[in-house]
Amino acid sequence: MADFGGWLMPIEYPGSGVLAEHASVRERVGLFDVSHLGKASVKGEGALEFLNQMFTNDLNRITDEKAQYTLLCNPDGGVVDDLIAYRNSASDFFLIPNASNTTDVVRVLKENLPTGIIVENQHEKFAVLALQGPDAHSVIQSFGINPTMDYMAFSYVTIAGCEVILCRTGYTGEHGYEIVPRWEDASTVWDELVLAMQPFNGLVCGLGARDTLRTEMGYPLHGHELSLEITPVQASAGWAIGWKKESFRGSEVLRTQREEGTVRSLRALKSNDRAIPRAGMTVTDNDGNAIGVVTSGAFSPTLKVGIALALIEPRYVEGDLVTIDVRGRQSSATVTSLPLVPSHVR
Secondary structure (H helix, E strand, O other), X not given: OEEEOOEEEOOOOOOOOHHHHHHHHHHOOEEEEOOOOOXXXXXXXXXXXXXXXXXXXXHHHOOOOEXXXXXXXXXXXXXXXXXXXXXXXXXXXXXXXXXXXXXXXXXXXXXXOOXXXXXXXXXXXXXXXXXXXXXXXXXXXXXXXXXXXXXXXXXXXXXXXXXXXXXXXXXXXXXXXXXXXXXXXXXXXXXXXXXXXXXXXXXXXXXXXXXXXXXXXXXXXXXXXXOOOOOXXXXXXXXXXXXXXXXXXOHHHHHHHHHHOOOOEEEEEEEOOOOOOOOOOEEEOOOOOXXXXXXXXXXXXXXXXXXXXXXXXXXXXOOOEEEEEEOXXXXXXXXXXXXXXXXXXX
């Protein structure tokens, strides 16, 4: 167990461990308790227009019962948080930000709130359980639910007698679902999901496997690939920006970065030796000149090598060789494309 965003979280579970939990998600199914994630609601006439002015992505791109990945930036383009916005209607949105940033997200929204719209911090009103892997569909189906829905869609269903939000979302790169029960129903729903996974040899999974899975996919983690100092353009998250929108928080700075380029951009690296890159390690060219820094690093259980996400000079592209300073040892790595392993989210 370890502190994560102010919550005591399991890194791995007894009897399995990170490697087994990672493999379970890639090959079968795994269940994560990610109830530390924040929750908030935004309701009232004009909610869509208000959030479109606050968030980078364009909520007009999605319809009711669809979700969207987006970012809340400050006026300088730095990222307050990245989050998922669930659209019940144009006047009713449910947000899932990161644990430690929920208070900041709610505060920024309330500071800019127009009349007639209500923002509520619901962090401890709902839990979040993530069922991920190729057999996740069959596990949900075992409850008598038809789980066939588009990626980033959601619906309201009943599991173990409890009403939950069933979302075709996740953070692993596999086909999966995030299940959002009320806080008081969370343990009941968790226990039933654990039982339903047993015929598929599924495992409960901790933050260790969650991190290796998301790093293989190149999914950003706030505080690493995104922060108040790292903009979406630098983090190669421009796809989550509604560039056609007239304006949104930070839009002026982000448009300038898009047009003029940035000093550093996010790249994926794959080790050419046995070294394991870690966050904070310096990336250099082959002459020893610093060109960037590792933002996330791990051993890839799928590829059996060290992998990293790094902010480096944008002139380095797929196939280029760089060097990572791994505790004083110079380790060779190759710039590679993302995702590092195939995505199966759709």
